[in-house]
Amino acid sequence: MDIICTFCSTKLAIQDGKIPKNADFRVTCPRCQTKFRVSTKTDQARARGASGVLRSWFAPPSAAPPPPPEPEEPMEEFDSSAIKDEGLASSPEEDEFVEDRKLGLVCIDSAPQRATVKAALDELGYTVHIALTPEDAIQRIRANRYEVLIIHEEYGGSAERNRVLLTVQPMTMPLRRHMCVGLIGREFRTFDNMLAFLKSVNFVVAERELPKIKGIARQAVTENDQFYRVFRDSLRDAGKI
Template identity: 30%
Template sequence: MQIACPTCDKRLQIADEKLPTDRKVRITCPACQENFTYNPDGTALLSVVPRTETPPQPESAPSEPTTNQPTADPVETPPAKSAALPVPTLNLDVLEAGPPPRVLVCVDDAAQRRDYDEILATLGFSTVHIMEEQVQAMTYLTQVAYDVVILDAKFDGSTLEANPVLACVSEIPMEQRRRMYVAVCADEKYTYDAIGAYSQGVNLFFSYTDGREALRTLEHGMADHKRLYRIYWDVCQELGKE
């Protein structure tokens, strides 16, 4: 898709699958460095970072000069703050975020991060993105095509019932979601609960107590996932839909 910068009219070529279909996204033009918002319905490109200016004061009718009257300094009214939630900035550099296969890791524990970074590389992943906060994770998740997502249910203060990153996963288009294997680390009662995983829209639940052994289970789960969809992708390719 080509998107024109409303400031300098530069044409930006962005793949359709990189743009979210259910929310606005902020784009930084690489030519003029101005920010603007892309509306997913394609009807408007609106500036989202207006320049701060003092609102024009209405002109008053001239009056007769008076004497012995106190004068007051004019008071500038600050611009009203927008009540809208901020949208993730679409950084064009992020779109070229390493070769596939890619994995997104959202965990808080530093030791677990090191384990994932080390072991995932041995499993053949070319790119491992380790996130530090929810907004960063959602920004990457909506802009980069991942093969695997590993998410701690308690990542960045969230819970399994109220997890913004997990909600973001559920909004990914199904064509892309079928190519993604999502594993969630949760309390032990959820461990390897296939029905529970299905109800949450993920592929695997594993426990905090599994440690490094969970990655062995993850490896088997990814292999099963590929086998499950192999025939589906072959048929799509034969029908010209791949």
């Protein structure tokens, strides 16, 4: 049986003989450690309540009040050692050919922080890619044009040797002006423009303020667009574009 992690899109293979039959169970993704629900129940089994009585989806309306919701059945925790990681279900090469969408890339090692940033970018209308290794992130950056890129300073294990940041920093203006890069740090002060300049990013975010990342990212992207709109208008007026 093949399943896809609902968070990082990793394809996971489970031997059929080890899958619980006609049951709901919880799987932990070996890549991102996200827990998500998997069901092998038939449609008929899903329609049954705790009493074992098959509910009719087409029962006529009744004046009687609806019964209280039945308690959720406990789910078995699936043994993750039986799961084979088969890589990302969506590869950077496949992503390259999807058009008409705003792309965001998240490069954060901490699963809870990653989830917070992804949820915020989702709400802002981005199609979010999750890079779980620096190599994956660099490959994706080369294959796609991201409008927003959020990196933790310690992504990959070291603030001094952050390979993704070292890849982005020397990018030329024609590439960087389409990308708004945010850097998260433990000791940062959000929107410290001098630090952002020194780090060659568009904005910096204090790790403690990640719950506010939606508004922070929205403001940073808006300011970046406004700045480069003036820049593009100046080039156009000078006849250079």
